[in-house]
Amino acid sequence: MDFKYVQTTCPYCGTGCSFNLVVRDGKVVGTQPYDRSPVNEGKVCPKGTYAHEFVNSPDRLTKPLIKKDGKFVEATWDEAYDLIAQKFKSYKPDEFAALASARVSNEENYLMMKFARGVMKSRHIDHCARLCHSSTVAGLAASFGSGAMTNSILDIAESKCVFVIGSNTFEQHPLIGRKIVQAKKNGAKVIYADPRYTPTARQADLYMPFVSGSDVAILNGLMQEIIKNGWEDREFIEKRTKDFEKLKEVVMKETYSLENVSKISGIPVESLKTAAEWLGTNKPGAILYSMGITQHTVGVDNVRSVANIQMLLGNLGKPGAGVNALRGQNNVQGACDMGALPNVFTGYQKVIDEAAHKKFADAWGFPDGICEPKLGYEVTTMMNVLTDNPGELKCMYIMGENPMISDPDINHVREALESLDFLVVQDIFMTETGELADVILPAACYAERDGTQTSTERRVQRWRKAQNPPGEAKQDWQIICELAARMGYAEQFPFQSAEEIFEEIRRVTPSYAGMTYERLDRPEALHWPCPTVEHPGTPILHREKFSSPDGLGAFAPIEWKPPAEVPDEEYPFVFTTGRILWHWHTGTMTRRSATLDTEVPTGWIEINTEDAKALGIKNGEIVRAVTRRGSVEVPAKVTDDIMKGVMFMPFHFHECAANILTNNALDPVAKIPEFKACAVRVEKI
Numbered sequence: 182m183d184f185k186y187v188q189t190t191c192p193y194c195g196t197g198c199s200f201n202l203v204v205r206d207g208k209v210v211g212t213q214p215y216d217r218s219p220v221n222e223g224k225v226c227p228k229g230t231y232a233h234e235f236v237n238s239p240d241r242l243t244k245p246l247i248k249k250d251g252k253f254v255e256a257t258w259d260e261a262y263d264l265i266a267q268k269f270k271s272y273k274p275d276e277f278a279a280l281a282s283a284r285v286s287n288e289e290n291y292l293m294m295k296f297a298r299g300v301m302k303s304r305h306i307d308h309c310a311r312l313c314h315s316s317t318v319a320g321l322a323a324s325f326g327s328g329a330m331t332n333s334i335l336d337i338a339e340s341k342c343v344f345v346i347g348s349n350t351f352e353q354h355p356l357i358g359r360k361i362v363q364a365k366k367n368g369a370k371v372i373y374a375d376p377r378y379t380p381t382a383r384q385a386d387l388y389m390p391f392v393s394g395s396d397v398a399i400l401n402g403l404m405q406e407i408i409k410n411g412w413e414d415r416e417f418i419e420k421r422t423k424d425f426e427k428l429k430e431v432v433m434k435e436t437y438s439l440e441n442v443s444k445i446s447g448i449p450v451e452s453l454k455t456a457a458e459w460l461g462t463n464k465p466g467a468i469l470y471s472m473g474i475t476q477h478t479v480g481v482d483n484v485r486s487v488a489n490i491q492m493l494l495g496n497l498g499k500p501g502a503g504v505n506a507l508r509g510q511n512n513v514q515g516a517c518d519m520g521a522l523p524n525v526f527t528g529y530q531k532v533i534d535e536a537a538h539k540k541f542a543d544a545w546g547f548p549d550g551i552c553e554p555k556l557g558y559e560v561t562t563m564m565n566v567l568t569d570n571p572g573e574l575k576c577m578y579i580m581g582e583n584p585m586i587s588d589p590d591i592n593h594v595r596e597a598l599e600s601l602d603f604l605v606v607q608d609i610f611m612t613e614t615g616e617l618a619d620v621i622l623p624a625a626c627y628a629e630r631d632g633t634q635t636s637t638e639r640r641v642q643r644w645r646k647a648q649n650p651p652g653e654a655k656q657d658w659q660i661i662c663e664l665a666a667r668m669g670y671a672e673q674f675p676f677q678s679a680e681e682i683f684e685e686i687r688r689v690t691p692s693y694a695g696m697t698y699e700r701l702d703r704p705e706a707l708h709w710p711c712p713t714v715e716h717p718g719t720p721i722l723h724r725e726k727f728s729s730p731d732g733l734g735a736f737a738p739i740e741w742k743p744p745a746e747v748p749d750e751e752y753p754f755v756f757t758t759g760r761i762l763w764h765w766h767t768g769t770m771t772r773r774s775a776t777l778d779t780e781v782p783t784g785w786i787e788i789n790t791e792d793a794k795a796l797g798i799k800n801g802e803i804v805r806a807v808t809r810r811g812s813v814e815v816p817a818k819v820t821d822d823i824m825k826g827v828m829f830m831p832f833h834f835h836e837c838a839a840n841i842l843t844n845n846a847l848d849p850v851a852k853i854p855e856f857k858a859c860a861v862r863v864e865k866i
């Protein structure tokens with residue numbers, strides 16, 4: 182019997198925990214701790230513990246599939262490539278759109294971006310960061326000049342005050358939660374604001390339940406109280422920022438007195454006072470947020486308000502401080518860094534910048550050029566264009582994403598995808614999106630590929646191949662290279678390994694230029710920017726100056742606005758969605774992990790005890806949740822852990838898909854949907 186351990190990085194959340202895969206006779210059979218990573222110190226959460234269970238699932242895709250007469254039939258790779266190449270060549274550039282993936286490697290995201298812009302000459306490429314942190318990228322770029330988490334995960338333990346808003350850290354990033362515990366042991370105060378009393382609330386010294394959608398009002402109110410008490414960092418404001426007076430004009434308004442903020446948010450005045458005092462008098466302080474902040478029609482406003490309060494307190498550019506945007510999927514940061522977005526090439530080099538456009542056109546060497554230097558469509562815009570402007574987009578290539586579960590208003594997504602002339606889906610399992618495809622390409626999973634990923638803290642880490650993919654499945658980068666070659670671009674896709682692709686990424690991406698596989702294998706903790714091979718990486722951004730052209734942080738005066746859809750007589754409750762500890766996003770992997778799926782086999786809707794009593798609903802009863810977009814039948818979970826007037830569903834479960842209910846209203850800048858607040862009613866069946 183042959184045994185080996187292969188160290189790799191977890192395929193689920195953006196924390197980037199390391200563990201060993203246990204390989205017996207060439208097959209992955211378990212996980213074991215790897216204790217040399219300071220991020221997780223040998224620990225993992227349940228998802229990481231059982232991350233081997235789906236790898237050899239009998240459901241894995243093993244051969245290409247082509248739909249004939251409405252049914253999928255097995256095909257050879259040659260047949261699949263020939264069909265795809267012939268169809269792809271038949272479209273005009275901007276009739277094609279691609280979705281890259283936060284679940285695949287940096288190298289594979291880079292190649293998908295190069296394929297869309299170079300082979301297809303299309304400007305339309307995006308991925309699921311649109312749905313989780315596009316408002317972070319836009320908001321922090323506007324405030325600081327760089328749209329990423331400012332500090333490292335290790336830093337959090339050094340904080341004297343940790344303010345968590347809109348993140349259920351102990352369920353969604355459990356190993357980051359450990360750093361909060363370490364900060365508490367060192368004497369830090371922990372403040373938590375969320376409509377639900379989650380496991381994170383249990384760790385807090387101050388819990389502030391609030392009505393979803395009131396974030397800006399809360400943050401403005403806290404800033405008013407901080408300024409009134411003189412707790413702001415005057416030296417930091419004067420030397421490092423601009424537009425403080427404009428901020429003051431807004432936050433000092435009577436609208437944001439603690440009494441008014443209490444009315445808007447539902448948080449008691451005394452709690453707001455305590456929070457302001459703790460933030461103002463315990464420094465350095467770290468703010469952690471996730472999709473409770475970002476997934477709103479005011480997502481960018483929310484993010485800029487978080488940036489405002491941290492600049493006000495001088496909590497930037499030092500250990501234990503920072504705006505810590507906790508990215509969702511394992512490689513959502515990397516997919517953004519690799520330019521799988523409609524507005525940038527790698528390293529956030531703008532597509533509309535002529536010099537950047539020429540640089541990539543020259544570096545890639547396509548004899549017939551690349552896409553025009555124009556902005557492309559976001560995934561949310563693609564869906565709207567498909568339904569509202571028939572014929573403009575005709576063809577999509579989706580790698581490792583499942584919009585039929587993850588995107589808002591699934592009935593609308595179905596209508597959009599069904600309107601396509603040709604859809605290719607590349608994935609490890611048949612998904613709800615794959616069922617709508619014309620061709621399915623079977624891909625390798627994380628345990629079957631080499632490559633790199635970039636975790637939420639901008640730390641680049643290795644994935645290592647532990648077993649061969651099942652059947653004829655291939656690594657995504659190999660599929661893209663072979664398809665590009667079939668379309669006549671073998672010269673531009675000559676890669677024989679993930680490392681060769683990484684070397685090209687380094688050449689065109691200044692923030693990754695100093696990283697090599699050799700350095701990453703040592704391992705060194707390389708956070709970007711890492712511009713030279715001698716550079717140690719940058720765990721903390723903005724130490725001396727911000728990344729903006731003038732080096733200053735920009736305060737933004739932000740007024741509170743309510744969500745696009747608020748409760749009324751017909752739909753009297755606020756509806757919000759999120760994730761749970763045991764499952765991951767659209768459930769393609771965790772629901773094929775026997776342990777995880779046995780632990781939590783289906784979804785539910787959380788209803789406050791008093792609301793349930795008024796509606797005559799009992800715990801466990803199947804109810805119908807209805808919004809203006811659709812309805813789902815789902816078990817009720819009657820609990821005091823959710824605020825009166827608010828209802829919550831996890832979005833992992835296709836049989837009671839929360840995103841049938843959610844609203845496709847978009848933030849005007851980031852085009853992120855308002856997953857976190859719409860109006861719902863619940864009916865007895």
Ligand code: SF4
Nearest residue numbers: 191193194198226229
């Ligand atoms: Fe994986 Fe995240 Fe759990 Fe770590 S905290 S084991 S990265 S899911």
